[in-house]
Amino acid sequence: MRLKKSAVGLIVYLVLLMLPIYWMLNMSLTTNADILGGFSLYPKDPTFDNYIKIFTDESWYSGYINSIIYVSINTAISLTVALPAAYAFSRYSFLGDKHMFFWLLTNRMAPPAVFLLPFFQLYSTFGLIDTHIAVALAHCLFNVPLAVWILEGFMSGVPREIDETAYIDGYSFPRFFLTVFMPLIRAGIGVTAFFCFMFSWVELLLARTLTTTVAKPIAATMTRTVSATGLDWGLLAAAGILTIVPGALVIWFVRNYMAKGFALGRV
Amino acid sequence: MNKTENNKAWFLVLPVFVIVAFSAIIPLMTIVNYSVQDIFGPDQRVFVGTEWFRDVLGDERLQEALWRQFLFSGLVLLIEIPLGVLVALMMPKRGWTVSVVLVVLALPLLIPWNVIGTIWIIFTRPDIGLLGVAINGLGVEFDHTASPLDAWITVILMEVWHWTPLVALLAYAGLRAIPDAYFQAARIDGASAWATFRYIQLPKMRGVLTIAVLLRFMDSFLIYAEPFVLTGGGPGNSTTFLSIYLVKVAVGQFDLGPAAAFSIIYFLIILLFSWLFYQALQNVGTGEKQ
Numbered sequence A: 001m002r003l004k005k006s007a008v009g010l011i012v013y014l015v016l017l018m019l020p021i022y023w024m025l026n027m028s029l030t031t032n033a034d035i036l037g038g039f040s041l042y043p044k045d046p047t048f049d050n051y052i053k054i055f056t057d058e059s060w061y062s063g064y065i066n067s068i069i070y071v072s073i074n075t076a077i078s079l080t081v082a083l084p085a086a087y088a089f090s091r092y093s094f095l096g097d098k099h100m101f102f103w104l105l106t107n108r109m110a111p112p113a114v115f116l117l118p119f120f121q122l123y124s125t126f127g128l129i130d131t132h133i134a135v136a137l138a139h140c141l142f143n144v145p146l147a148v149w150i151l152e153g154f155m156s157g158v159p160r161e162i163d164e165t166a167y168i169d170g171y172s173f174p175r176f177f178l179t180v181f182m183p184l185i186r187a188g189i190g191v192t193a194f195f196c197f198m199f200s201w202v203e204l205l206l207a208r209t210l211t212t213t214v215a216k217p218i219a220a221t222m223t224r225t226v227s228a229t230g231l232d233w234g235l236l237a238a239a240g241i242l243t244i245v246p247g248a249l250v251i252w253f254v255r256n257y258m259a260k261g262f263a264l265g266r267v
Numbered sequence B: 001m002n003k004t005e006n007n008k009a010w011f012l013v014l015p016v017f018v019i020v021a022f023s024a025i026i027p028l029m030t031i032v033n034y035s036v037q038d039i040f041g042p043d044q045r046v047f048v049g050t051e052w053f054r055d056v057l058g059d060e061r062l063q064e065a066l067w068r069q070f071l072f073s074g075l076v077l078l079i080e081i082p083l084g085v086l087v088a089l090m091m092p093k094r095g096w097t098v099s100v101v102l103v104v105l106a107l108p109l110l111i112p113w114n115v116i117g118t119i120w121i122i123f124t125r126p127d128i129g130l131l132g133v134a135i136n137g138l139g140v141e142f143d144h145t146a147s148p149l150d151a152w153i154t155v156i157l158m159e160v161w162h163w164t165p166l167v168a169l170l171a172y173a174g175l176r177a178i179p180d181a182y183f184q185a186a187r188i189d190g191a192s193a194w195a196t197f198r199y200i201q202l203p204k205m206r207g208v209l210t211i212a213v214l215l216r217f218m219d220s221f222l223i224y225a226e227p228f229v230l231t232g233g234g235p236g237n238s239t240t241f242l243s244i245y246l247v248k249v250a251v252g253q254f255d256l257g258p259a260a261a262f263s264i265i266y267f268l269i270i271l272l273f274s275w276l277f278y279q280a281l282q283n284v285g286t287g288e289k290q
Helices: A002-028 A032-037 A049-056 A058-091 A097-106 A112-125 A132-156 A160-168 A173-184 A186-202 A205-210 A218-223 A233-260 B007-035 B051-057 B060-090 B096-110 B113-123 B130-137 B148-176 B180-188 B193-204 B206-221 B225-231 B242-252 B256-288
Strands: B037-041 B044-047
Touching (some): A002 B060, A002 B096, A002 B130, A032 A233, A058 A173, A058 A186, A058 A233, A058 B007, A112 A205, A112 B242, A132 A205, A132 B007, A132 B148, A132 B206, A160 A173, A186 A233, A186 B148, A218 A233, A218 B113, A233 B113, B007 B037, B060 B148, B060 B206, B060 B242, B096 B148, B113 B130, B113 B225, B148 B193, B148 B225, B206 B256
Antiparallel strands (some): B037 B044
């Protein structure tokens, strides 16, 4: 009975969650005139014109490619540097560890509006403007601290005896870390990878400031639909639906890591 | 918590420090520079000391925006954290439904923020939007472009819709990381569902919930694109949150000095409250272990 009640609650929540997204899907399959023409629960005259435009116009689909490139680079860098650091924070005490740990998070606390100008100056000094790597590096500012924090939480949940047993058994640190420890925190790595991907994917201000044409992100392309004749709602909705797809694929791939959780006694 | 003392652990942290400091330190120094100077042009600047800081602190519209911001972030935390934990507890533990639920939960998080505001403009329109038509169908007059209360309800609703899944995903991952042995022990002891939650699940989720509270506090305090696109800060100034006002100062009036001072004060407020939350959550957890 208890189980049933929670299932009903969850289904109600998920349906409510899907309503705005359903509305976006509905809009994406409708012409602009029909959207503004009147209320309709479903597309009366479904059309794929909005999607066709995005897939055939290079200025549109290149936005997706650019975003996917810098987001992937960012996720890879964030996880690579954050994994060993999170291990250090969870297992050792060292000079300034607590300050360092909290300082990392302070990098997420600055209001971006005024920081855009010095960011632009910094990255142009290094000749990185309008490259994918510039956006990937800039997004490390908020993704690396997050990755360290999430991973540290999961690593601290692993009993220290596992490390000690492995070292007694003669494992070197890299071998222990890659073959014993990382599988134990799969859930944490999965969540972290998804969050890095997500925050980098939806960030607009930095990405737009650091790019002009070659590495222009999709979220910036979408602001273009505001023109003199008003907003093309249908096209914008179609582009919005397509921005969900890559992230949904990522979470589909990491879902098992998140769901399986923690298998104690692996060693 | 007897960690091994080992200063060589710094080598594991060094890459993180370098990569974050690269983007963090120089822009921050530049902002501090702006905040104490009056800038007329690239080579014409005058040192003005704390003038901008005094100006900013005495600005009444900024103080109003600040209180609005506290109310907003407070409501967001009070709604999203319990709701997110509740959703995580209701989620299935195994089977194919897990994958479906995880993907559906993640969808709102993946939409760029400016697009979220735009979609909600249509979604809440009383003539052609699903939510607007539904509410008016119930006989309630609802228009977020005219009534400040309706605007607040809409912005909070949008924020809760957008971000509760983040809390739920973190809480769910935290729940799945609890070894089964704990639940078996609870079952043998005949513990009630509430006792299991209160003494096993909640303390074990302390780490992920700390992250969830801090993230939701910081991001809701910095919120810009969604309410700006949806309401433009109106009607009147009723949804002009702190960062919307900051952009007005920085871009609208093109006043780099006061805007930089504003940014620094803004940053320090978030820093202070995040630290307080962090300390509080750390201590709550250690007390509960008894």
